[in-house]
Amino acid sequence: MALTAGMPPARHLYIHVPYCVAKCPYCDFNSIAGRDAEHAAYVTALLIEVQRLPRGPYDTLFIGGGTPTLLAPALLARLLSGLRSHLDLAEGYEWTCEANPGSSDAERFALMAEHGVNRLSLGVQSTQDRLLRFLGRVHSAHDAEVAIALAKAAVPRVSADLIMGLPDQGEDDLLADLALYRRHGLEHASVYHLTYEPGTEFHARRARGELADISVQQSRRLFDFAWDALEGQGLVAYETSNFARPGQESRHNLGYWRQRDYHAAGAGAVSTLEGVRTTREKHPERYIEGILAGGAAIWKSEVIGRREQLTEAWMLGLRLAEGVSVSRLEALGDQAARWRPLGEALAREGLVHLHDGRIRLTRAGRIVQDEVTVYLMPR
Ligand SMILES: C[S@@+](CC[C@H](N)C(=O)[O-])C[C@H]1O[C@@H](n2cnc3c(N)ncnc32)[C@H](O)[C@@H]1O
Ligand code: SF4
Incomplete structure (x- = not known):
């Protein structure tokens, strides 16, 4: 098809x-x-x-x-x-x-x-x-x-x-x-x-x-x-x-x-495949009309640039207990030379752990998660 x-x-x-x-x-x-x-x-x-x-x-x-x-x-x-x-x-x-x-x-x-x-x-x-x-x-x-x-x-x-x-x-x-x-x-x-x-x-x-x-x-x-x-x-x-x-x-x-690819179907549903994020028509009536007419009922489709993927990697990763993977950051172009000094300063304050190729929030860090995330992310 x-x-x-x-x-x-x-x-x-x-x-x-x-x-x-x-x-x-x-x-x-x-x-x-x-x-x-x-x-x-x-x-x-x-x-x-x-x-x-x-x-x-x-x-x-x-x-x-x-x-x-x-x-x-x-x-x-x-x-x-x-x-x-x-x-x-x-x-x-x-x-x-x-x-x-x-x-x-x-x-x-x-x-x-x-x-x-x-x-x-x-x-x-x-x-x-x-x-x-x-x-x-x-x-x-x-x-x-x-x-x-x-x-x-x-x-x-x-x-x-x-x-x-x-x-x-x-x-x-x-x-x-x-x-x-x-x-x-x-x-x-x-x-x-x-x-x-x-x-x-x-x-x-x-x-x-x-x-x-x-x-x-x-x-x-x-x-x-x-x-x-x-x-x-x-x-x-x-x-x-x-x-x-x-x-x-x-x-x-x-x-x-973990920013994996996923398919989606339905009104307003969002799929992300190979760096392209697609949102379907939000109103169910328009969605139904679009699909029944043989179309894909797409509202918008956007390429997720590397910078946006990187922002998401930090924001989503720091919400997870498993933390952010250093190799994922490197793959997205964020080298350790930029974030490591910041991470080490936070580690000295007891707010993050840097271990096993991952950066994780400690319990104390999780309480101030938004501030720590903004501090670590590229500006
Ligand atoms: C799609 S709803 C779950 C299923 C069903 N629609 C329901 O409400 O019973 C997803 C969940 O998001 C949470 N939620 C939605 N809007 C929220 C808001 N403004 N602040 C905090 N939690 C919210 C609610 O806990 C809700 O159960
Ligand atoms: S409006 Fe619907 S989707 Fe939203 S929280 Fe209420 S029941 Fe769930």
Whole structure:
């Protein structure tokens, strides 16, 4: 097929489902509320796009959103069986699907497991109903508990997302949230600090003075607190906001953070192949039209220059416990003569380790990660 000609292989594939029950006021993901009547055409378009991709084998597949669990069971089954028949999955593959506790049920989770999904990532956000209301979530704390139990019964690996740093969230609230992982025996946690993204309702409310950032000191305390609490549960911080029992890390997300190539399909989905980053049409209607008309529904395609790759290598690498690889920096043209004196100064302050051909943040360095990263990166 002409559109696939010369498309390079990659080991990772991301599939986007942009629909949600309601738009959360803090979220700037490519997601849109309602439009149920469009779901079937969207799945058709997605599967057409997937058929044009190399068959694989893929090590990881990730269906994210939006809310993939919002699709009606029959449509979800069509999507999953279509993916299964068009794609080859490598032995030991990881196939994750995101789920919102407001639209999760045993039927959908069973369908996923039946088609080969082996990891579910649930957007829990908080275990306190008052904070879930503040976040505009469509589910209660009880719904999230039920969804986690159902997910655990359906697939071998389950992760839950939490958000910290909310204006009215005390350390007791966060402690109660973090206890969720122990209570359910989860092997993976994503704990994000609330960010006020331009274009979101929260961003506008902050501009009007109705919401305020918590202080930098309080943010640092919360990070410290979360890292201690989760490490106490055996969940190791393998990335600034991601924690796992050793061996249970998200291999898909590690692929992004290690700057591996990946394919993508769906509205607004971004693929990166051999230094070219391609973003598809963001609005699902335009995406569907473009694909059904035989096109690729590309919104923009850009070459990622060496300088940008280098910036990403520093920014993403320092977020990882494994750190940045010196040979990767050298391959991108950043010679040790530039950064080593800076790294050694930080090592004397106890903020980084330089060891085994890698630069890693220490625990003390992680608390001031942004400042350390800016200091080390080329200007
Ligand atoms: C695509 S959503 C996960 C699945 C599903 N859409 C849901 O919300 O349940 C990805 C995650 O990003 C996090 N997130 C989104 N916007 C955020 C923000 N502004 N600040 C912090 N975390 C955010 C949330 O924890 C959310 O679960
Ligand atoms: S946080 Fe999740 S459920 Fe809420 S709007 Fe964003 S993608 Fe949809």
